[in-house]
Amino acid sequence: MKKLVLARRLSQLFFLFLFVYFLWSADNTLAFFKADPLVSVFSLLSIIIVILTLALGRFFCGWVCPLGSIIDVCGIKAKSRDLNIRQIKYYILGFIVIFAFLGIQIAWVFDPLVITARFISLNFIPSFIFILNKIFIFLIKGLNFYAPLYDFYRLIKSSILGLKIYYFPHSFITLSFFAAICSLAFIIKRFWCRIVCPLGAIYSLISNFSIVSRHVDKCVNCMKCKINCRMSAIKEDMSYRKGECILCMDCVYDCHVKGVKFTWHAGPLRLRPKGSISRKDFLFLLSSSFLLLGFKFREEGLREKLIRPPGVSGKREFLNKCIRCGNCMRACPTNGLQPVIFESGLAGIWAPHLVPEIGYCEYNCNLCGKTCPTGAIPELSLAEKKEQRMGLANIDKAICIPWTQNRECIVCEEHCPVPAKAIKIYDESGVKKPYVDNSLCIGCGICQNKCPVRPVRAVKVSP
Amino acid sequence: MKRRFIFERFPERMMTRKGFLKLCAIGAGGMALNSSLFKFAFGQDGASTGRVGKKIKGLHDLVVVKGEDPYAMTVKAIESIGGMERFVKKKSVVLVKPNIGWNRFPEQAANTNPYVVGALIDMCFRSGAKRVNVFDRTCNETAQCYNNSGIEKIAKEKGANVYYPDDWNVVKAKFKYESPMEGWPVYRDALECDTFINVPVLKHHRLAGLTIAMKNLMGVCSGDRGLMHSDIGVKLAHMTDFIKPDLNVIDAYRVLLRHGPSGGDMADVMEMKTVIAGVDPVLCDSYAARLMDKDPLSLGFISHGVKNNIGSADISKADILTVTA
Numbered sequence: 001m002k003k004l005v006l007a008r009r010l011s012q013l014f015f016l017f018l019f020v021y022f023l024w025s026a027d028n029t030l031a032f033f034k035a036d037p038l039v040s041v042f043s044l045l046s047i048i049i050v051i052l053t054l055a056l057g058r059f060f061c062g063w064v065c066p067l068g069s070i071i072d073v074c075g076i077k078a079k080s081r082d083l084n085i086r087q088i089k090y091y092i093l094g095f096i097v098i099f100a101f102l103g104i105q106i107a108w109v110f111d112p113l114v115i116t117a118r119f120i121s122l123n124f125i126p127s128f129i130f131i132l133n134k135i136f137i138f139l140i141k142g143l144n145f146y147a148p149l150y151d152f153y154r155l156i157k158s159s160i161l162g163l164k165i166y167y168f169p170h171s172f173i174t175l176s177f178f179a180a181i182c183s184l185a186f187i188i189k190r191f192w193c194r195i196v197c198p199l200g201a202i203y204s205l206i207s208n209f210s211i212v213s214r215h216v217d218k219c220v221n222c223m224k225c226k227i228n229c230r231m232s233a234i235k236e237d238m239s240y241r242k243g244e245c246i247l248c249m250d251c252v253y254d255c256h257v258k259g260v261k262f263t264w265h266a267g268p269l270r271l272r273p274k275g276s277i278s279r280k281d282f283l284f285l286l287s288s289s290f291l292l293l294g295f296k297f298r299e300e301g302l303r304e305k306l307i308r309p310p311g312v313s314g315k316r317e318f319l320n321k322c323i324r325c326g327n328c329m330r331a332c333p334t335n336g337l338q339p340v341i342f343e344s345g346l347a348g349i350w351a352p353h354l355v356p357e358i359g360y361c362e363y364n365c366n367l368c369g370k371t372c373p374t375g376a377i378p379e380l381s382l383a384e385k386k387e388q389r390m391g392l393a394n395i396d397k398a399i400c401i402p403w404t405q406n407r408e409c410i411v412c413e414e415h416c417p418v419p420a421k422a423i424k425i426y427d428e429s430g431v432k433k434p435y436v437d438n439s440l441c442i443g444c445g446i447c448q449n450k451c452p453v454r455p456v457r458a459v460k461v462s463p
Numbered sequence: 464m465k466r467r468f469i470f471e472r473f474p475e476r477m478m479t480r481k482g483f484l485k486l487c488a489i490g491a492g493g494m495a496l497n498s499s500l501f502k503f504a505f506g507q508d509g510a511s512t513g514r515v516g517k518k519i520k521g522l523h524d525l526v527v528v529k530g531e532d533p534y535a536m537t538v539k540a541i542e543s544i545g546g547m548e549r550f551v552k553k554k555s556v557v558l559v560k561p562n563i564g565w566n567r568f569p570e571q572a573a574n575t576n577p578y579v580v581g582a583l584i585d586m587c588f589r590s591g592a593k594r595v596n597v598f599d600r601t602c603n604e605t606a607q608c609y610n611n612s613g614i615e616k617i618a619k620e621k622g623a624n625v626y627y628p629d630d631w632n633v634v635k636a637k638f639k640y641e642s643p644m645e646g647w648p649v650y651r652d653a654l655e656c657d658t659f660i661n662v663p664v665l666k667h668h669r670l671a672g673l674t675i676a677m678k679n680l681m682g683v684c685s686g687d688r689g690l691m692h693s694d695i696g697v698k699l700a701h702m703t704d705f706i707k708p709d710l711n712v713i714d715a716y717r718v719l720l721r722h723g724p725s726g727g728d729m730a731d732v733m734e735m736k737t738v739i740a741g742v743d744p745v746l747c748d749s750y751a752a753r754l755m756d757k758d759p760l761s762l763g764f765i766s767h768g769v770k771n772n773i774g775s776a777d778i779s780k781a782d783i784l785t786v787t788a
Binding site: 137140141142151154157158333334362363364365401407408409410411413414415416417418419420421425432450451452 | 503566567602603604606607611624626627629631632668669670687689690692693694695722724725726727728731
């Protein structure tokens with residue numbers, strides 16, 4: 001019985017399900033991100049995780065990380081080749097830290113929790129719900145199972161299924177990013193975790209000082225543990241790289257003579273562990289990182305084209321705080337928040353913006369701010385949120401139905417959520433023609449969303 | 464033998480006339496099967512010529528109840544018009560159709576008062592209804608509208624089925640006369656019920672003038688409702704004829720005087736503390752319009768309703784009972 005391996009797998013499964021559940025319910029999504037030292041350095045949970053890592057080692061990667069679990073599944077058949085390029089992850093971490101001091105946040109590109117959350121929110125949940133919904137429609141409408149099944153369908157629709165099928169037009173790109181990471185695991189076990197993951201690099205640096213460590217009592221030099229080690233942490237002489245070990249416990253059971261043990265006795269402490277970054281490397285890193293400043297998007301003189309979520313003030317500050325986890329897009333009840341692709345340059349990729357054609361900003365709602373783990377979208381009370389200006393509506397009188405065809409419409413006026421109505425009527429006596437009161441409009445986009453003119457709406461909200 | 468890909472085998476085979484025709488036949492047959500399979504799988508929307516109204520007369524044409532407690536007022540109104548047993552038969556399916564259009568709180572008077580809805584559901588079950596459905600197509604986000612209006616909570620407590628309408632479960636409207644609403648998708652549940660109880664809230668509406676019972680029936684229409692806004696009067700009259708609600712209970716407890724239909728400002732809300740019940744939707748609307756100091760026939764939907772013989776707008780000839788609860 002491989003008790004410890006079984007325990008690890010159960011723990012991985014539990015945390016993966018918990019992660020999906022949190023994202024699905026779009027409710028307490030913050031927990032995982034608050035426990036991520038790369039994203040929120042000073043939160044209580046991440047301090048606890050760091051302390052635990054000091055005691056146990058890199059347990060997070062092996063036992064908790066949802067991306068690690070998915071990668072483990074992908075890599076069941078893969079080989080474990082020892083590539084001596086594991087220092088790359090320290091360089092990536094170094095870049096992230098240096099850029100953070102320069103005031104540019106690029107942690108979102110590499111953070112494993114963010115990558116997984118984005119995949120689950122933008123790809124997995126929408127497609128899963130879509131398929132489930134289609135199956136139900138087929139059973140109910142196609143096979144005429146109305147009465148009992150329909151009630152069940154309505155029940156789950158108002159609880160777990162959600163009543164809207166979300167869709168994200170460019171989610172293919174997030175999918176391919178995720179798929180690339182997973183497909184690397186098909187070739188070499190845990191490729192991402194060994195070589196790229198900056199969060200792993202943090203834990204690796206910390207766990208060099210951890211108390212729990214691996215001891216070999218007896219050895220017949222069969223090398224089985226070395227060949228099988230998914231992180232290639234075991235060296236030729238049966239000692240191991242402590243910072244690489246994710247406590248997967250495979251080597252304990254690989255050993256014929258039962259000579260491998262993990263105990264609470266740390267070996268002699270090495271203050272500068274091997275495999276970490278050297279002075280020369282650090283200077284190289286520092287001097288080369290300026291080349292990447294082209295990542296910055298030039299914003300002076302360019303008009304902002306994107307409507308940002310409510311409460312977001314400066315674009316620069318927003319992009320630096322946003323980790324592109326997709327929580328707000330998952331939480332937005334109208335599906336109006338969508339990932340940006342290239343409209344605001346490389347630095348702005350995958351940050352949320354409001355697309356009024358797809359969904360408007362619900363007046364009586366502040367969910368996006370509540371689910372944002374980094375405060376990029378500020379958490380506002382409902383009263384504060386209603387004051388936020390996201391843009392300004394403008395009616396195109398060349399295509400608006402009352403202005404051009406002299407027929408009644410004013411759907412925009414009906415839907416305008418501002419109590420005093422930001423859309424006013426030009427001529428009260430005849431056909432009612434709408435215009436926008438600039439001082440009242442908050443730019444929520446519901447007028448653009450509901451405007452019946454096609455293909456281009458007669459109302460447009462611009463930031 | 465070396466395995467070959469399927470495309471590599473093709474050049475070896477000569478295409479004969481017979482073979483070509485066979486291929487065509489298979490292709491055509493496959494396409495026909497495919498389309499019928501698709502229809503079988505996801506169904507086609509049926510068509511309907513409208514609900515068959517019950518045409519039950521009440522004891523009075525209209526009952527107007529004034530009072531303090533909306534629940535008690537509703538009970539009183541239904542008792543005075545002849546009791547719920549008159550409209551709801553034993554083991555029947557009832558649809559209570561409130562206005563849950565907006566993501567607003569009950570005090571803001573944009574949605575039907577939840578206690579009026581609750582009272583009706585209670586009375587339906589007391590008269591032996593098998594099932595009471597409650598739904599509305601909302602203008603704002605559905606789940607939040609249901610939640611913040613307070614209707615979902617109270618209706619579920621009373622045992623009704625509260626659910627979100629599905630846009631795939633509709634029937635196409637058919638009319639015996641020429642109508643701009645021809646072919647409009649209407650939720651199936653609105654037609655497949657034994658009793659249709661229409662529970663609107665009286666409030667201001669910029670385009671239609673007021674939104675009352677007839678305008679409330681827009682909530683059973685699927686499709687792009689923005690397009691209903693041109694010639695809204697005719698469309699609402701035809702829709703009322705199509706649905707033929709059996710009972711209309713107008714909640715005028717809190718009334719939105721300006722900036723309707725969504726409102727939001729408490730200064731626009733007036734407490735009128737009235738509940739109106741009646742069988743004829745046009746008459747109900749006419750009386751409610753008078754309460755709001757409007758000439759009924761100046762409102763498009765009422766004048767078209769009279770023109771189409773759906774009901775009468777003549778309050779002076781109607782038998783109106785006014786009581787206090």
